[in-house]
Amino acid sequence: PPPPPPPVPQNRPPCRRDSTDAKPQRLHLGLFEIGRPLGKGKFGRVYLVKHRQSGFLCALKVLEKAQIARENAEVHVRREIEVHGVLRHPGVLGFYNWFHDSRRIYLILEYAAGGELYRSLQKEGRFPERRAAKYAAQVAAALRYLHSKNVMHRDIKPENILVGLYGELKLADFGYSVHSPSNRRDTLCGTLDYLPPEMLAASKADYSRAIDQWTLGVLTYEFLTGEAPFEDSPLSTKRRIVSGDMKPLPASVSREAKDFVHSLLVLDPSKRLSFDDALEHPWILKHCDAE
Ligand SMILES: CCc1cccc(CC)c1NC(=O)n1cc2c(c1)/C(=N\C(=O)c1ccc(N3CCN(C)CC3)cc1)N=N2
Numbered sequence: 001p002p003p004p005p006p007p008v009p010q011n012r013p014p015c016r017r018d019s020t021d022a023k024p025q026r027l028h029l030g031l032f033e034i035g036r037p038l039g040k041g042k043f044g045r046v047y048l049v050k051h052r053q054s055g056f057l058c059a060l061k062v063l064e065k066a067q068i069a070r071e072n073a074e075v076h077v078r079r080e081i082e083v084h085g086v087l088r089h090p091g092v093l094g095f096y097n098w099f100h101d102s103r104r105i106y107l108i109l110e111y112a113a114g115g116e117l118y119r120s121l122q123k124e125g126r127f128p129e130r131r132a133a134k135y136a137a138q139v140a141a142a143l144r145y146l147h148s149k150n151v152m153h154r155d156i157k158p159e160n161i162l163v164g165l166y167g168e169l170k171l172a173d174f175g176y177s178v179h180s181p182s183n184r185r186d187t188l189c190g191t192l193d194y195l196p197p198e199m200l201a202a203s204k205a206d207y208s209r210a211i212d213q214w215t216l217g218v219l220t221y222e223f224l225t226g227e228a229p230f231e232d233s234p235l236s237t238k239r240r241i242v243s244g245d246m247k248p249l250p251a252s253v254s255r256e257a258k259d260f261v262h263s264l265l266v267l268d269p270s271k272r273l274s275f276d277d278a279l280e281h282p283w284i285l286k287h288c289d290a291e
Helices: 065-070 074-084 117-124 129-148 208-225 234-243 255-264 275-279 282-288
Strands: 032-040 044-051 057-064 095-100 104-110 161-163 169-171
Touching (some): 032 057, 057 065, 065 104, 129 169, 208 255
Antiparallel strands (some): 032 044, 044 057, 095 104, 161 169
């Protein structure tokens, strides 16, 4: 089971949509003191900001409307707001509110003080099994929550996972997410590494939920080795994925860890480990019980 969520800061985010203040105030940039830039993406940058009135720290994601239009990404941004906006879970980056002006869209998000997970993975190469197991449990719990809300993330990778103040993981960037059942055949973009075989195959059956189970397997493999299991030249990556021929895990990896990953990277989507079973797997219990 994932670690207990961190204590909720006394001063709850003031700009959250449903905060109990009497009259919901119009949100605008002047309400925030802009701090250091935290990162940048295709449509804009994210800044550490302080809500002047409450002193509450948030992350302000600033998206340029012109850039969104140039990339034809209105749907992507709309999904990020619609889907992310209804989620509330310790393993999902908080989405407090949003507003826009003539040139930009502003998303008021939870500040994840630990930064981007992929940078830690890059810096450390790979994670010790105890840490990999804790992370896998947190992602499994967050994905189980998403699926309980009929949401599939569909773009889980270290680049889209942030680290909170207490070292806990937070799924972020819901631009590719959908409420399932979805029109499955929409764009297959982004890296092939994380796509499960059924998304590359021509099958019509809709295993939308099992996609995130496969991705949890890829993610855990990457925590343990620092590489994606099917990483290769693009052509053979596709061939490797559809034949389920993943690169072997190093001998140093424990039998339980191998069993956990192999139970998720199963070609037949109906046979993949469910998130409930993943959270009860011996490898997870071994590392997550003893705090
Ligand atoms: C616009 C940027 C973007 C594009 C696409 C996808 C995503 C989600 C990952 C994002 N980021 C995003 O939405 N983000 C929402 C966020 C957010 C990013 C964030 N924190 C950080 O990015 C961050 C980075 C480095 C950091 N330090 C690095 C150095 N260390 C020594 C101390 C800690 C501490 C925090 N908090 N909420």
